[in-house]
Amino acid sequence: MQISKLVLSLLGSTAWFVAAQPSSSRPFLQPLNSTTGWIIGNGLWNITIGNVYGKKLFYKNQDLIGNAVGHYSGYDGEVNFQWTSASIYAETPKYLDVVFSATEIDLHWVIYPDLAGAYQYVVNKALPTLAVLRTLFRLVNTTSTHGRTNIKDDLLPPFADILVATKVQDETWQRADGTFITKYDWSTFIRELDFHGIYGQDFGSWYIRPGRDYFNGNHLKQELTVHRESATGDAVELNVIHGSHFQVNSSATFPVGKIWGPWLWYLNSGSKEDASRRATQEFANWPYSWLNDSRYQSRGSVSGKLILSDGRAAAGASVFLGDNNSNVSTLDQGTTYYYAGTADSKGVFSINNVRTATYGLYAWSDGGQIADVSTTYAQNDIVVENGKATALGTLSWELLSRQLIFQIGDLDHNAIGFRTGGGAYQHGLVADSPANLTYIVGQSNVSDWYYGQSALGSWTILFDLTKANITANKTAALSLSLAGYSRAVDIDVSVNSQLITSITSDSLASDPGLYRSSTAAGEWRFLEFNISAGVLKEGSNSVVFKATRTTLWRGFMWDSILLEWSS
Known part of the structure; x- marks a missing residue:
């Protein structure tokens, strides 16, 4: 019938x-x-x-x-x-x-x-x-x-x-x-x-x-x-x-x-x-x-090979097919259909059974061999046709020409690796993070840095620079990769007692990750600040994150902190 x-x-x-x-x-x-x-x-x-x-x-x-x-x-x-x-x-x-x-x-x-x-x-x-x-x-x-x-x-x-x-x-x-x-x-x-x-x-x-x-x-x-x-x-x-x-x-x-x-x-x-x-x-x-x-039923496939501009394969990179020509974060995209994959050790990726449409291709570091890569890859107008393989060939992923001073935590868009980060979902865990913390580059371990900062107080990074590192016109860049941020907690960021920026609820959008039990991620944000020539000095230096306002179970969830010479 x-x-x-x-x-x-x-x-x-x-x-x-x-x-x-x-x-x-x-x-x-x-x-x-x-x-x-x-x-x-x-x-x-x-x-x-x-x-x-x-x-x-x-x-x-x-x-x-x-x-x-x-x-x-x-x-x-x-x-x-x-x-x-x-x-x-x-x-x-x-x-x-x-x-x-x-x-x-x-x-x-x-x-x-x-x-x-x-x-x-x-x-x-x-x-x-x-x-x-x-x-x-x-x-x-x-x-x-x-x-x-x-x-x-x-x-x-x-x-x-x-x-x-x-x-x-x-x-x-x-x-x-x-x-x-x-x-x-x-x-x-x-x-x-x-x-x-x-x-x-x-x-x-x-x-x-x-x-x-x-x-x-x-x-x-x-x-x-x-x-x-x-x-x-x-x-x-x-x-x-x-x-x-x-x-x-x-x-x-x-x-x-x-x-x-x-x-x-x-x-x-x-x-x-x-x-x-x-x-x-x-x-x-x-x-x-x-x-x-x-x-x-109308589907095809997309494949390619991601190579960093320094010649390394983008091993283990996260690969995402999403909205074409979009200014919306890949986490917030959601109008049509989306595909997530991972590059292998040679940077090769393949995503099968993709609905026919035109996509944007995005990639970012998921730690591992490319844990120092702060840039993301994006290419638009990826056309998928029914029954056909869209082979993109070798794709060049541009890096910034910078010299690393220090990095704390892998660039992988999550807080795994830090103390109390990446464990089971647990409400209020950020309240266990200390108000004050000192991290000494070259002596402390990544696991000494906590996954989330919330309480009033200062988290200090101490590091040394030699005379050979310092020149009169050398500028630097401080990059803060946040796995998440839940308002309303504010911090002042200073380098050698010079205020670089204040990050507040008015300047940074909020996600609920920290107060909804996540220990790994909310929504990733990447912030970068210029350090003028002469601020960094020979001998002992410091970067300080001072929380000036706090709200229970809210705050900053860390992914990575990088300081680099930019010129």
């Missing part, structure tokens, strides 16, 4: 039609006899979906939602989509594609007869400019007790603990023993995420999201995954497909027809091993051949 776009509308329709009386396993869409919604599923599971919420999720004869809120989709907080109709978009011998329509989007559920769960994808119709777009499940906490990401697997915080704790900021509570509960501790770098979900002794609900080209942001894009809902105790499984929780700004306006997904929502007995095997299978099968959309 072949049915295409048969609309079953809640508005004005009294003659309901069932596509087919489902057998024990056949996928189905069944309208209810009143204006309360629809039931979809197969012989393994089914869910009742109203005009906003999905309820009564039955799997193995048990309702996984119960009194929890259930399944819903929305944007920017709690602006949730209202479904005005449901229809069979496509029916094939293999699957049923059911589409739920709202004014702003279509949400598709692709149901196979023998699959516990469904593929889902979203198509833009009339979304406003937004920062957050998501789908999610909120399940009963008695069956979903634990959460799992690629970096965290643990018991979800008990609801009882939240009820007796003190709220200290958004979705963050402090227990009587001083420890914190926050949903941000369950965040991760989403382009590294294999699968995530919530599970218990007998049930598991998982999101498996291969492809990732529909996500906004670059390699350092972080997002929420799972958590305990603070108002109700529901176990929450988030699918943030456009987000802003760790960025300066990710508001975007999308072209009509943009597709987010498909991803797989998968049910099982709670086995992480089974979910892992399924994730491996899904990643191998991407891009999905079953999605009958010519724009989705």
